[in-house]
Amino acid sequence: MEINKKYHLRKTCRICGKENLAKVLDLGEMPPANSFIKKEDLDLPEDKFPLVVYFCRDCSLLQVLDIVNPNILFQDYDYLTSASKPLAFHFVEMAHLLKKQFIVSEDELMIEIGGNDGTLLEAAKNECRVLNIDPAANIAKISKEKGIPTINEFFTEEIAKDVLAKFGSAKVIVANNVMAHIDDLHDVFRGIKLLIGKSGTFVFEVHWVGNLVTEGGFDQIYHEHLCYHSLLALQNLVSQFSLQIFDIETVPIHGESMRVFVGDKDMFPVTERVKAFTEREKKLGLDHEETFFEFANRVEGNKKELVSLLSQIKKDGKRICGYGAPAKGNTLLNYFGIGSDVLDFLTDTTPMKQGLFSPGMHIPVLTPDVLEKDPPNYILLLAWNYAEAILKK
Ligand code: TMP
Ligand code: ZN
Secondary structure, rough: OOOOOEEOOOOOOOOOOOOOEEEEEEEEEEEEOOOOOOOOHHOOOOOOOEEEEEEOOOOOOEEEEEEEOEEEEOOOOOOHHHOOOOHHHHHHHHHHHHHEEEEEEEHOEEEEEOOHHHHHHHHHOOOOEEEEEEEHHHHHHHHHHOOOOEEEOOOOOOHHHHHHHOOOOOEEEEEEEEOOOOHHHHHEEEEHHHHOOOOOOOEEEEEEHHHHHHOOOOOOOOOOOOOEEHHHHHHHHHHHOOEEEEEEEEEOOOOOEEEEOOOOOEOOOHHHHHHHOOOHHOOOOOOHHHHHHHHHHHHHHHHHHHHHHHHHHHOOOOOOEEEOHHHHHHHHHHHOOOOOOOOOEEEOOOOOOOEOOOOOOOOOOOOOOOOHHHHEEEEEEEOOOHHHHHHOO
16 A cells, blocks of 8 residues: 555455455444544544455455554554453463464564554463564563564564564464454465464464454444454465465354364374364354344344433433553444433553543543542443453443
């Protein structure tokens, strides 16, 4: 993408390259979901871009074709892994599992693409060489300060060539909550193939489209999320690079996410779990457009229900706030038209979001201690994926 172009519309499916696309859900013009606003900038015009979801009838990938320049979305990033304790804990656990399963000697290399503040690699760095490749300058700085070698770039085939020359090949590449963000998946997979060679493994976690569809969690849709992955669509992608998905499990992150294991097509035996998961997806109809039209209808029903509930509470003279200021909360608030006349404020544990205002709806984001000092009557849980941990608090 040209460096100074803010937005462009893609015409083809990013896995199979065809144009056999069905329009599923049109969310209208939306501000980027993590573009929180400073108080002094509230009167400035805000960038808004179309947000429309398509289903590919050929390879089954659900995707957004509206591409906001990744430099706008990711270079100065407000999302910090360590701000969500359950997520940080999950990644530390994953680091231990990966070491156990794949790392046999200290000189082997573990690379993380989009490793954010280094939460996962920090837990691996005493037992192997590690390398974080993350495009966010403010976040890469935190990772470096933890003593993790960090390249502040988007991962591409070009970067992979450099890394191969300087660090050698990788035993494991990890990429969590990154595969949904990538427009040029082919370029990234060429880079991965280069770095893992015959014997390395690529492991990634990504939100599962089956969860989105069954739970109606349309709020996961925002410009950062270009793809809503299924195993069916991913198999089509990896096979184009002589790779295969040899194992899969699900993890309770963002509702339900897939943890996918990819390796050379001839090197790893494929587990029964892969076949079983494929069957599960077919039963859910994830390879049929009708499934996604039904999902879109449910979103409209949920909109009516939530908006009328909130307006009843307001009529009763009660105060409501939102818990969490996650990106997905901004999709929900903007699409449902829930503004500061309904929610007095949002709270969030991310220091970088505190004191700012939510994109589009301009609701102030405060520190969570306000809930004790000045408790509202109702709290709308926007960070619903952490319901258990948050309800305990
Ligand atoms: P995510 O759903 O995209 O991971 O974002 C979750 C947001 O919720 C993130 O901004 C941090 C915030 N959060 C809280 O404010 N309190 C909490 O207890 C947790 C777990 C997250
Ligand atoms: Zn396709």
